[in-house]
Amino acid sequence: MDRNFKLILLTCMLLAVIGASACISGENDETAKGDSFVENSQDLVVGISSDVNNWYLDKFADGDARFVWSQVYETLVRLDSNLNIIPGLAESWETPDNGTTWIFHLRKNVTFHDGTSFNADSVVFSYSDKSYVRQAVLKPIKSIEALDNYTVKFVLQKPMPLPFYLTHVAWPIMGPGCLDKAGNFIKPVGTGPFKFESQKKDQEIVLIRNDAYWGNKSLLNKVSFKIIPDPSTQVMAFENGELDMIIKVPEYDVKRLEAKKGIQVQKKLSTFTDFLQFNCDKTPFNDTKVRQSVAYAIDTKALVNDVLNGVGKPAEGRPYSPNMMYSDPNLKTYSQDLDKSKALLKEAGWEDSNRDGILEKDGSPLNCTLLVSKGAWAARHTLMAQVAQEDLRKIGMNVEIQVLDEGAISKLEGVGNFGMILRTGYFVWGPYPKHFFIHHSKSPYSHYHNETYDQLVDAADSTIDPQKQKELYYALQDFVIKEVPAFYLVHEEKVVATGPSVKGFVITAEDPWLDLSGVYLERK
Amino acid sequence: MTCMTENIKMTEKSSMNEKRLSLWEFGKNRLALFGILFIAILCFLALFAPYISPNDPFAQKLDKRLLGPCHEYPLGTDEFGRCIFSRVIYGTRISLGIGILVVAATSIAGTSLGLLSGYKGGLFDEILMRGVDVMLAFPNIILALMIAGLLGPGFLSVVLSLSLTQWPVYARLVRGQVLSLKKRDFVEAARALRPSNFYIMRKHILPNCMEPVIVLGTLEIAHVIIFASALSFLGLGIQPPTPEWGSMLKSGIPYLRTYPHLCFVPGLMIMLTVFALNFAADGLRASLGQYAKQEVLDR
Numbered sequence: 011m012d013r014n015f016k017l018i019l020l021t022c023m024l025l026a027v028i029g030a031s032a033c034i035s036g037e038n039d040e041t042a043k044g045d046s047f048v049e050n051s052q053d054l055v056v057g058i059s060s061d062v063n064n065w066y067l068d069k070f071a072d073g074d075a076r077f078v079w080s081q082v083y084e085t086l087v088r089l090d091s092n093l094n095i096i097p098g099l100a101e102s103w104e105t106p107d108n109g110t111t112w113i114f115h116l117r118k119n120v121t122f123h124d125g126t127s128f129n130a131d132s133v134v135f136s137y138s139d140k141s142y143v144r145q146a147v148l149k150p151i152k153s154i155e156a157l158d159n160y161t162v163k164f165v166l167q168k169p170m171p172l173p174f175y176l177t178h179v180a181w182p183i184m185g186p187g188c189l190d191k192a193g194n195f196i197k198p199v200g201t202g203p204f205k206f207e208s209q210k211k212d213q214e215i216v217l218i219r220n221d222a223y224w225g226n227k228s229l230l231n232k233v234s235f236k237i238i239p240d241p242s243t244q245v246m247a248f249e250n251g252e253l254d255m256i257i258k259v260p261e262y263d264v265k266r267l268e269a270k271k272g273i274q275v276q277k278k279l280s281t282f283t284d285f286l287q288f289n290c291d292k293t294p295f296n297d298t299k300v301r302q303s304v305a306y307a308i309d310t311k312a313l314v315n316d317v318l319n320g321v322g323k324p325a326e327g328r329p330y331s332p333n334m335m336y337s338d339p340n341l342k343t344y345s346q347d348l349d350k351s352k353a354l355l356k357e358a359g360w361e362d363s364n365r366d367g368i369l370e371k372d373g374s375p376l377n378c379t380l381l382v383s384k385g386a387w388a389a390r391h392t393l394m395a396q397v398a399q400e401d402l403r404k405i406g407m408n409v410e411i412q413v414l415d416e417g418a419i420s421k422l423e424g425v426g427n428f429g430m431i432l433r434t435g436y437f438v439w440g441p442y443p444k445h446f447f448i449h450h451s452k453s454p455y456s457h458y459h460n461e462t463y464d465q466l467v468d469a470a471d472s473t474i475d476p477q478k479q480k481e482l483y484y485a486l487q488d489f490v491i492k493e494v495p496a497f498y499l500v501h502e503e504k505v506v507a508t509g510p511s512v513k514g515f516v517i518t519a520e521d522p523w524l525d526l527s528g529v530y531l532e533r534k
Numbered sequence: 535m536t537c538m539t540e541n542i543k544m545t546e547k548s549s550m551n552e553k554r555l556s557l558w559e560f561g562k563n564r565l566a567l568f569g570i571l572f573i574a575i576l577c578f579l580a581l582f583a584p585y586i587s588p589n590d591p592f593a594q595k596l597d598k599r600l601l602g603p604c605h606e607y608p609l610g611t612d613e614f615g616r617c618i619f620s621r622v623i624y625g626t627r628i629s630l631g632i633g634i635l636v637v638a639a640t641s642i643a644g645t646s647l648g649l650l651s652g653y654k655g656g657l658f659d660e661i662l663m664r665g666v667d668v669m670l671a672f673p674n675i676i677l678a679l680m681i682a683g684l685l686g687p688g689f690l691s692v693v694l695s696l697s698l699t700q701w702p703v704y705a706r707l708v709r710g711q712v713l714s715l716k717k718r719d720f721v722e723a724a725r726a727l728r729p730s731n732f733y734i735m736r737k738h739i740l741p742n743c744m745e746p747v748i749v750l751g752t753l754e755i756a757h758v759i760i761f762a763s764a765l766s767f768l769g770l771g772i773q774p775p776t777p778e779w780g781s782m783l784k785s786g787i788p789y790l791r792t793y794p795h796l797c798f799v800p801g802l803m804i805m806l807t808v809f810a811l812n813f814a815a816d817g818l819r820a821s822l823g824q825y826a827k828q829e830v831l832d833r
Contacts, residue, residue, distance in 0.1 A: 242788045262613070262788050309596075316596035317614070384769070389788070396614060396774050400594040411774055412687070 053232040057244045057253040065198040067141045076522040083182035083200035087173045091518040093441040109169030109474035116160040120224040122185035123205045130156030143181035174442035229530035241389040259505040260389040261318040272510030280521035282435045282502040290458040299358040301494035305344045306351035323501040331501040335441045336483035369406035378429025449495040458495035566817020572810035580626040587620035621777035632762045633755040639697045644704025652712025666702040682770040711743035756811035
């Protein structure tokens with residue numbers, strides 16, 4: 011190749027790189043508004059990061075699928091934007107025998123998207139023993155019976171606060187029209203404010219307004235959920251006006267978006283908490299002292315204030331977000347104390363005998379793996395994992411981060427080949443404190459085995475007496491702080507950003523949940 | 535440079551005069567000189583990284599995140615408050631290490647296979663070359679991605695996946711050389727003394743096809759560095775917190791619009807290194823003579 015030509019090529023490429031970075035960093039408001047078509051259609055475009063993996067009640071709807079489900083399907087009992095329990099498809103409910111039998115009185119004049127009417131039979135259908143919820147969470151249901159067209163009776167094996175369970179968006183009421191005559195799933199049929207229109211795999215889901223909705227009909231004609239897995243790409247598409255709304259704004263972009271004209275950013279503490287779950291069956295985390303030393307090593311305050319730009323609330327080991335029911339406000343939490351952390355490790359027998367900075371015990375070094383999900387619920391997870399890694403390096407623990415997809419993680423989890431997993435939520439819906447079940451021996455995600463703990467969890471879940479519940483849940487929180495089956499890092503703060511044309515949106519504390527009632531568009 | 539001069543010494547037809555001429559040619563080529571100089575600097579940085587880097591590349595200072603260039607941090611800090619300058623310097627070790635390791639492995643393997651294949655001919659040649667055809671027909675990066683995906687992320691898996699995908703180019707190049715060399719008079723003359731086949735291959739044929747291999751190897755280092763960065767960028771390569779240019783680039787992306795220096799610095803390093811290696815290879819090609827040039831261009 012000619013030398014001159016190469017020189018020219020080199021200069022061109024350098025210029026291109028500089029030009030590109032200048033374009034990107036320049037906050038150019040003109041291009042952001044670049045929506046050339048002027049239209050006052052009521053078609054909302056929302057960005058989500060994963061496709062709806064499943065529409066039917068036999069499987070769990072994971073990831074962002076539940077944001078879409080919450081438009082199509084409804085539940086018997088609902089939560090308002092501050093997590094108070096309110097009537098949903100059931101107008102009222104009662105328990106004649108202190109929580110073992112529950113009778114729900116259903117709303118009349120509600121129709122499914124296929125025109126059939128909502129009645130007691132559809133409730134029985136939705137909670138049949140084929141449903142995911144019966145197999146996973148509501149095993150104690152003995153029978154469900156339609157007393158008349160609009161009354162349903164649930165009989166349980168033990169007293170349980172059933173209405174709280176029935177608020178979960180992933181086990182809603184579905185119409186029998188979901189299935190064809192042979193019993194195969196054909197299309198989603200719910201009662202929600204929007205009807206399913208079309209789905210392009212991993213690209214887009216389109217919903218249209220349900221004109222026969224029983225409540226306040228939506229002001230929007232159409233809602234399209236665009237699937238963009240990468241959070242930064244999502245934010246860019248939002249700023250270019252391709253999306254009207256993004257419902258999981260990454261923490262690092264919050265401040266920048268807040269400063270932008272026309273964009274509205276709403277934040278609200280949800281009931282989700284990020285936590286490091288330990289593999290308590292294997293060394294080194296089978297030793298409570300090692301787990302406690304991790305709790306003393308990680309500075310969750312710096313994590314939130316510096317790395318997450320102040321979005322979220324440092325958990326300091328506190329398992330329940332402050333707006334969870336029975337979250338103990340006076341719980342004795344952890345704060346970073348490296349000396350204490352090191353002392354605990356020494357007590358546990360870990361010492362740096364070969365002076366390489368990593369501790370050893372009986373000749374084997376203090377190594378462990380930290381699993382992080384690739385398609386994580388939140389973009390913050392990889393950042394948090396790296397901060398934890400560095401904090402643990404300071405006490406002589408060598409952490410290897412493995413960013414893997416969900417399937418690979420559950421495989422490793424199944425054979426117990428891991429040290430820690432970074433997770434969010436799990437058995438969390440609304441304010442109901444079911445989450446402690448995760449460390450119960452019978453939970454599929456448990457890596458902690460303690461009979462006292464199991465008994466406490468069972469007892470707490472089998473009473474509907476608020477005073478007794480409070481006592482038990484307080485005791486459980488103390489237990490988790492002392493025993494550390496998991497170290498709780500950050501209470502999640504939901505962040506939703508809406509574009510200049512979106513009006514009337516109010517964020518809810520429930521996650522995952524998207525409330526579009528009252529939203530309309532004013533395109534200029 | 536030393537490698538090159540040695541090689542020239544080995545070749546039977548080059549005389550001292552020719553050697554001086556080609557070195558002078560090389561010196562005249564400014565871009566090639568820049569390339570070699572830049573690579574020399576990189577090697578220096580890689581070797582003496584702990585003495586040169588002003589800060590610990592792993593130490594996070596959460597209260598000093600995302601700083602611009604300043605006295606303490608010459609190129610600023612990243613999203614965890616780590617010194618970008620130190621990380622780039624340590625990254626040189628990884629990138630150059632992978633480049634040299636992979637090129638050493640692939641050039642040795644590829645050259646020996648090509649040598650055997652070209653010299654022996656027959657069925658062995660046929661089978662090997664069809665295998666090479668299959669490998670070359672695949673886009674390299676896809677094959678490398680597949681292997682890295684199967685092995686799981688890590689330094690070794692990067693080296694292995696790139697080695698397994700890059701060797702056919704050497705085999706193909708060397709085989710072509712051998713095919714033309716083995717019919718040459720000096721090989722015929724050597725054969726008259728009835729030495730072993732291995733002796734002929736080692737003493738007469740191999741030294742004569744080293745020139746294009748050296749040029750190709752230099753080019754391949756650049757190639758491999760880009761591939762390794764790409765693998766890390768896609769999350770299949772070097773894992774955090776190890777400073778690798780590709781993974782630094784990836785972790786900087788969220789801050790591209792607010793703190794572009796997080797991406798700009800490692801990106802520029804990848805670009806400059808690859809340019810330097812290409813220029814150096816170009817210079818080598820020119821100074822090693824017409825012969826090598828033609829073969830590499832034909833590839």
